[in-house]
Amino acid sequence: MADDITGDAAADRIAIRNVVESWALARDSANWDWFREQWHDDGYMMATWFQGPKEDFIRVSQEGYEKGVNILHYTGASQSAVRGARAISQTRMTIMQRGEVHGVLVDVSCIGRFYDFFEKRAGRWGIVLRQPIYEKDRMDPVLPGATVELDPDLLARFPEGYRYLAYLQVLVGYPVKPDMPGLRGPGVEALYARGAAWLAGEWSPGEERSR
Template sequence: MSDSEQLDRVRIAHLILQERVARDTGRWDQMRACYSGDARVDISWFRGSGFDFVDASREAADSGSGSFHKMEPCLVDVRDDRAIVDVGVAIHLRTLMDKVEVLLIGHGRMLFRVERTGSNWLINHLTGIYVMDTLQPAVPGEAVSFDRERLAAYRSSYRYLSYLLEMSGRPVSQDLPGVDRPDSVDAILTANTEWLNQQSEP
């Protein structure tokens, strides 16, 4: 691996961590600066442009929906002016469910497409692969009640997240990439590989 490729990997990994830290700490201008103008985000609760995602994240934070991301080391694959980043993540969310404070942890992988624009690397696309999630009361021993029939209808890879979001009026697509549907994971990995290997337009 050349010195320039090693430097690119470091810069790209820093970009991804900077975007997540900026989101978790409310540094919205820094978060926006991580996305290209034509970036797209496709995750559980949002589908749209990168800049609109920043605005939606700010609105969620202002409404009191607090979350933070615990990130694993980034796996970066670079081809010329494009890169794919795969990073394991645990999303921690504190919210209310029927007036009971609960803690949700969603485990998954975040997949970023990144492009070089001039001398900078910017995020072009963000999606995720969902693995599993857990939910518990913030106060140990406090009772949390569920509609068991509704809960059972959700997929195991993001069951409690689906339940909480629907309860807040934001239904979640049940067609997201998840380990409980390996074909959905293969599809997004294949699409990312094809994108990575495409020749840049002259």
């Protein structure tokens, strides 16, 4: 992720980090106008349970919030590579979702990274494409001592990085994408290649939308 160390690049990295942090705070507090400000108009979201334009993502996120869907985000260390008006940002994150699994209230925590394609337009950095990388997850009953029996066939349908998160989301009713990038493997290597091509001006996230 090495890049320029000029003053302008440092200011750009601060602005990008502000977008990353504002995204999580705005979404989790249901501030949809503020959330919308973190994207460019053609922004696109890739997640386990949704893939599509940012306006559709905002709509379904709002609908889920109003129905009581409980998904929260915690962000950690963040760095970005800046090349002119384009950047790739990587941010440590945890996705936390609470819900019922076979009658037992559970918390699922999924650890990974936000891998974001940024662009500076009219002086403003915004997200063009957000692709999380799902590294590992776990499921814990909220009530101490409670146990939950999982369907091994359903659990095995999804990769190790977000297996328990997907299990909960399927039971909630979401169609979960089974091939999102994880810690290792061809999926994440292809993502890194797209990130490098984006910085070089040789790739557009519009190509992601046809996948």
